[in-house]
Amino acid sequence: MGRFASSHRKHVLWAIFAAVFVTVAGVALSLLGTGPGAGVIARPSISVLTGGGDTTWETIRGNLLKGVTITNMEVRRVSFLPEEAVLRVGELHLKASSADVFSWQMCFLNARILLPDADPLVADGRLEEGRWVVNIHTRTLAIRRILEFFPGLAHVSRVSGDLEAVELSIDAFEEEIRLAGTLRVKSGRYGDNLLEDADLHIDLILAPGASRWSLRGKVVILSGDLVTLHARTRLARSQITIGQDPLDPELDINGRARVGKTSVDIKVTGTRRDPVLSLTSDPPRSREELLLLLTTGKAWGGVDGALDTGKMTPQMSADLVDYFLFGGAGRRLGRVVGLDRISVNMDPQSQGISLRKDVTGALGIDYGLERELKEDQTVRYRHRLSGEYDLTDRLTIGLQKELLPGSQAAGPDETGIGRPDDRFYWRYRQAF
Incomplete structure (x- = not known):
């Protein structure tokens, strides 16, 4: 009797196991082998791929074993897109190959990324073995929209403007994103400079870092x-x-600038911080005069004599590149060459350039060249050499010596230009 009961229990257990197996197999077959079942799996799978987006579609047919086709799909709140963006896909083809969604085979056609106040980004692409390959194009695109895709690119936040005829290929594998293709910069601003109507080829690789995205490649x-x-x-x-x-x-960098009647050929090699600058012009001008011409827009008569020593050349080369190509304001110039300040004055009645060198923490020396237009339309050149010494934190004494070129140095003349402006002064800083 006991032996019979034991045998009976074994048969019951086998029957239960078989029933469970058949049920599970049936459910799996239903999920993987039918259209409605594929929909049950596809929805959370697409949610994983889009970072938790809300997904709807019009039709689904086929099965995940042989392939499923979803039409007119819409996804909102996609993790890798700006919050207000909507992703619409005309056709999406899926085929499950393992439990890992990112190893599935996927192909999408006629996808559109819709952003407020912007032309749609039209794309098609595929996912194979964890690698995304996407082709994307759009008629126009604001640069600020691109930065919204990569919030870690805070170090290029000074870039703004509009692009046209964007044709890009995106290859994303693991955490690296490669962008390659062509585009036209209709108007792009970096700092105070503009790039207009520029046709570009780009090949860039972006990768996330500890605090921001890294960027390498070429433009x-x-x-x-x-x-x-x-x-x-x-x-x-x-x-x-x-x-x-x-x-x-x-x-x-190679280009040709025209300032007034002067044509200047520009070539820059090296790096931004250590550039090699070549300047030639028609009509011929000295390199120092061309530096001032490009940065001030003025050809200064008589300036060559003040610059014949050539000391300005290394000082201004690096700063000109920073100013001319990267929107700099000349603040790096002194650090590059050992000067502590260079400033340019372009008032309607006078134009000048001033150089300062701090000899010690308390002693500073300034040299200035000024071209002044008088009321009677005569022109006066002023060369000033001055020094200041800090006696205390609040008390400073200064000495200024002005050198007038040519006959102006002798004293008053018929034009009323006057004597040199020499002075000794002290300055006291009052604490409030």
């Missing part, structure tokens, strides 16, 4: 205009190569 400028405060430069084929430090790229 080839086929043509375009670089507009600074006082000059417009027509760019020939140029290249910017970004390495370990995206703020110090390698440069190969």
